[in-house]
Every structure is written in C-alpha cells, then in structure tokens.
Amino acid sequence: MPRPEFTPTEKKILALAGADLPDSATPFADIAEQCGTDEATVLALLSGLKENGVIRRFGATLRHQKAGYGHNAMVAWRVEAPLDPKSVGQAMSEHPAISHCYLRRTYPEWPYNLYTMIHGKNPGDCMRVVAELSALTGATGYTTLQSIRELKKTSMRYFEEEA
Numbered sequence: 001m002p003r004p005e006f007t008p009t010e011k012k013i014l015a016l017a018g019a020d021l022p023d024s025a026t027p028f029a030d031i032a033e034q035c036g037t038d039e040a041t042v043l044a045l046l047s048g049l050k051e052n053g054v055i056r057r058f059g060a061t062l063r064h065q066k067a068g069y070g071h072n073a074m075v076a077w078r079v080e081a082p083l084d085p086k087s088v089g090q091a092m093s094e095h096p097a098i099s100h101c102y103l104r105r106t107y108p109e110w111p112y113n114l115y116t117m118i119h120g121k122n123p124g125d126c127m128r129v130v131a132e133l134s135a136l137t138g139a140t141g142y143t144t145l146q147s148i149r150e151l152k153k154t155s156m157r158y159f160e161e162e163a
Contacts (some may be wrong), residue, residue, distance in 0.1 A: 009035050013042050072119045073126040076112035078141030085114055088137045092116050097129045
C-alpha cells in the first residue's frame with residue numbers, strides 16, 4: 001500500500017485527533033474549528049483512513065487511576081474443554097470491571113489462553129471480580145498478575161501539532 005500524502009490541514013487534524021480529544025459534546029467539530037474546516041471533513045478523513053486500513057482503530061484511553069480505579073490486575077485464565085474459550089471470553093468481557101479481554105495461544109510452559117484486565121477501586125475489588133468471573137463461567141485455572149507501577153500509557157503520535 002502506498003504511503004498516503006496529507007495536506008497541511010489533514011496533518012493538523014491528525015495531530016489533534018491523536019492527542020487528547022476536546023472535553024466537549026462535539027470533539028470533532030472542535031477539531032474542525034481549530035483546523036479551519038468542518039466536522040464532516042474531519043470525520044471523513046478519520047473514517048476513510050480506518051476503512052483503507054491506514055489506521056486500525058480509533059478509541060478512547062481511560063486513565064483509570066485518575067478515574068479512581070487505582071488497583072488493577074491482569075488475570076491469565078486456563079480455559080479448556082469442556083469449556084469453550086470464546087464463550088467464556090464473551091461472558092467475561094461483559095463484566096463492567098473488565099476493560100480488556102483477549103484469547104491467546106498457549107505454550108507448554110505457559111498454559112493460559114484467556115486474559116482479562118480488571119480495574120478496581122481498592123485492593124479487594126480485583127480478587128472479588130476474579131471470584132465472580134470464575135463462578136459465572138466455571139473457569140477455575142488462573143494466575144493473577146498484579147500491577148506494581150504503570151510505566152507508560154501513551155498513544156501513537158504521527159504528527160505533532162504546530163505551535
């Protein structure tokens with residue numbers, strides 16, 4: 001796929017869209033105003049890039065610590081027959097404390113194939129959710145990886161906003 005060429009306005013839109021979005025009911029209209037264009041142009045650029053596979057996704061990043069969820073854990077689950085990993089994963093992903101849920105291949109030295117990221121407000125919240133998920137799905141084999149410290153949480157930046 002050839003590398004897309006962007007106009008100065010498109011570069012500015014992408015720089016603003018790659019940073020924190022405006023905290024308003026109309027963030028894309030706000031970006032458009034800053035770039036001297038209209039909201040339809042901003043949305044067309046972003047959706048066109050996604051449809052053409054130039055960008056894979058466009059989404060929000062929750063800063064869970066700032067939102068009051070200072071405790072979290074990655075839980076690696078061992079889900080095997082007679083349980084169906086896809087069904088178990090779907091059920092787990094619907095829990096409100098789960099922000100991420102992934103199926104992965106196993107290895108002889110690491111038999112876990114389903115991963116959930118749990119966020120809680122206090123130390124007991126994560127383990128309570130693990131117990132709920134286990135009871136809900138019947139998945140009982142797991143290991144819990146507690147976060148000690150967040151080292152990085154930034155999005156990819158393709159263009160910097162010019163001053």
